[in-house]
Amino acid sequence: MTDPVVSSGNDPQTVTASHQMGPEAVAVPAARSQWRDVWDQFRTHKGALIGAFVFLGICLFVAIGPWFWPLDPTETNMRARNEGMSWAHPMGTDRLGRDTFARVMAGGRISMAVGLVAMLLSLFLGTLIGVLAGYFKRLDGPLMRLTDMFLALPILPLLLVLVVLFREPLSAAFGIETGIFVLMVTAIGITSWMQTARIVRGDVLALKEREFILAARSIGTPPRRIITRHMLPNVLSPIMVSATLGIATAIITESTLSFLGLGFPPDFPTWGRLLFDAVSFLQSYPMRAVWPGLMISLVVLSINYVGDGLRDALDPRIRGR
Amino acid sequence: MTRPLVEVRDLKMHFPIHAGLLRRQIGAVRAVDGVSFDIREGETLGLVGESGCGKSTCGRAVLRLYDITDGEIVIDGKAIGHEDQNSLRHVRPTMQMVFQDPQASLNPRMTVARIISEPLDEHTKMSGAEKRARVLELMDKVGLNPTFASRYPHEFSGGQRQRIGIARALALNPKFIVCDEPIAALDVSIQAQVVNLLEELQDELGLTYLFISHDLSMVRHIADRVAVMYLGKIAELAPRDDLYAQPLHPYTQALLSAVPEPDPAQSDNQGERIVLRGDVPSPANPPDGCNFCTRCPAVMDVCRRIDPDFREVTPGRYVACHLYDPEHGGTAPEQTGGANPGTAQARTGTYPSTQQGGNP
Structure with missing residues (x-):
């Protein structure tokens, strides 16, 4: 059976991509690609366009920046401690003489990777559990009680236990950096899916009573394809909102963990660690906290705008207005 | 007489009511409570009744969109009746449904072409080009401009949306279509268009309709036979002309007397309007005996005790009422009109059909 809509179900863009594919093949006169419509609508959203530009800029900055910057983020230089901004050190240096610019770039890699991957994981879990709980009545009770249980768990002690239990085995298995990365992402992912699950469940419950779902059932569409074809595209908006908020939360949670000494080891710079290292010197060297803080804020803000624009662009009812 | 395409026997659809701390079942809403009818091939059976009497539930239950009681x-x-939903998949192409609210029955995030080809995706192994050709053919058949194929439902008017819904229902060449108040959400001029489209399609494709509506004049126009529902049961089922000429069940009489007359000066039933008192009893707690006994103008003692059987009183006419049951002192109605009421009668004329007076 040909079915263009088989997707993993976690990534909103994938869902829409497959769902938008059909019309190109069908339209009679000069079929416009659906993605062109999406792009046209996205372009009209000034904030989204600027947000996308800033976000891509930051991605490039942290991804390829370190190749062009000669200074090593972990190299100490005791003669250049606590310096202010200069051409040699655009963002100054810290109390061990490490170049903040290099550290912000290196930290951004880890922070953004953790943020994105943890967001995807929590989005996947949240959407999966929300859809299952909303669509299948028998699963609703158990899954929502599980969600309540996770919400009721004190997150920090749970993370503590997770880190203590799995840090060594994971570091041994994947190497220290990847091991901690996997641990961080999983820990953040499995402790932050609950809001998404609740929102998605609520929307699915409402959608399930709509007549087009009944129409799909009267056609004989099996539940799995009702979910991928009719449910997911229609719960896209709340998922997008959760996604944009999720990245911010993930970056901040990672910072908290690093601050508590549970995250990456101290010599691995992340934005959160840079921020918290700088907090104790806030009065003498305020700029040292401003730079990583600025980066986190910019990333979160730009993603929020991009998410907003994408949500509008992907909704055919708003598009073209 | 053609063989029945659809046979429904003693259909019951009860929705459980859960309440209390433990969510125990404390009762059931008897939305459909023992309904039997046949629909012959190529015929239109009108199903009328007031809001909440179980018409839509009945239509959906017949298509097994619910697991019937x-x-x-x-x-x-x-x-x-008792197949599970998985094995029903193979039967679904023969039976389709047109929905009441054309806005709600189309997925707002799918283009028209995707909506119409969904049944093809599910039940055929057509290639993309074949599907596209079929979609365009269907759009043409229901009177939609094929250049609209890549538009979204919100870009259409109500009547056009209903045409999309009809095209989707036709995609798999069904034999039987349940029309669940397909015109209730449309304004009058569009109603006529959609009904005429349904009639044309019936003639062209030999479709069989279960036409659910609360619009009595529209049912008179499109249906061959009419079933009147009250509180989950069929009160009366008769060929259209007989039913409108001489309604037997007191409820049908009251219902028909409420149909507005286009020209009150010419109507000969001035002042004969039967006004029912009281409210419809709750389907969760129907009265003992006949469901209509609380409001019936001709109520007898027996009505409050014994539920009347759904009996054939003259050939082709079924009534559930003690008035026509000799056992309880009722009389068989004299046979008037329709010399051969059993056969489906050919429809004549197009909407709006003029009413010829002739109420009781």
Whole structure:
């Protein structure tokens, strides 16, 4: 059976991509690609366009920046401690003489990777559990009680236990950096899916009573394809909102963990660690906290705008207005 | 007489009511409570009744969109009353549905072409080009401009959306279509268009309709036979002309007397309007005996005790009322009108059909 809509179900863009594919093949006169419509609508959203530009800029900055910057983020230089901004050190240096610019770039890699991957994981879990709980009545009770249980768990002690239990085995298995990365992402992912699950469940419950779902059932569409074809595209908006908020939360949670000494080891710079290292010197060297803080804020803000624009662009009812 | 395409026997659809701390079942809403009817091939059966009497539930239950409580449904020789939803998939192409609210019955995020080709995706192995050709053919058939194929439902008017819904229902060449108040959400000029489209399609494709509506004049126009529902049961089922000329059940009489007359000066039933007192009893707690006994103008003692059987009183006419049951002192109605009421009568004229007076 040909079915263009088989997707993993976690990534909103994938869902829409497959769902938008059909019309190109069908339209009679000069079929416009659906993605062109999406792009046209996205372009009209000034904030989204600027947000996308800033976000891509930051991605490039942290991804390829370190190749062009000669200074090593972990190299100490005791003669250049606590310096202010200069051409040699655009963002100054810290109390061990490490170049903040290099550290912000290196930290951004880890922070953004953790943020994105943890967001995807929590989005996947949240959407999966929300859809299952909303669509299948028998699963609703158990899954929502599980969600309540996770919400009721004190997150920090749970993370503590997770880190203590799995840090060594994971570091041994994947190497220290990847091991901690996997641990961080999983820990953040499995402790932050609950809001998404609740929102998605609520929307699915409402959608399930709509007549087009009944129409799909009267056609004989099996539940799995009702979910991928009719449910997911229609719960896209709340998922997008959760996604944009999720990245911010993930970056901040990672910072908290690093601050508590549970995250990456101290010599691995992340934005959160840079921020918290700088907090104790806030009065003498305020700029040292401003730079990583600025980066986190910019990333979160730009993603929020991009998410907003994408949500509008992907909704055919708003598009073209 | 053609064979029945759809046979429904003693169909019951009860929705459980849960309440209390433990969510125990404390009762059931008897939305459909023992309904039996046949629909012959190529015929239109009108199903009328007031809001909440179980018309839509009945239509959906016949298509097995619900897991029915009891009874049997045979469509095209296949008993589907108790099949599970998975094995029903193979029967679905013979039976389709047109929905009441054309806005709500179309997925707002799918283009028209995707909506119409969904049944093809599910049940055929057509290639993309074949599907596209079929979609365009269907759009043409229901009177939609094929250049609209890549538009979204919100870009259409109500009547056009309903045409999309009809095209989707036709995609798999069904034999039987349940029209669940397909015109209720449309304004009058569009109603006529959509009904005429349904009639044309019926003539062209030999479709069989279960036409659910609360619009009595529209049902008079499109239906061959009419079933009147009250509180989950069929009160009366008769060929259209007989029913409108001489309604037997007191409820049908009251219902028909409420149909507005286009020209009150010419109508000869001035002042004969039967006004029912009181409210419809709750389907969760129907009265003992006849469901209509609380409001019936001709109520007898027996009505409050014994539920009347759904009996054939003259050939082709079924009534559930003690007034026509000799056992309880009722009289068989004299046979008037329709010399051969059993056969489906050919429809004549197009909407709006003029009413010829002739109420009781």
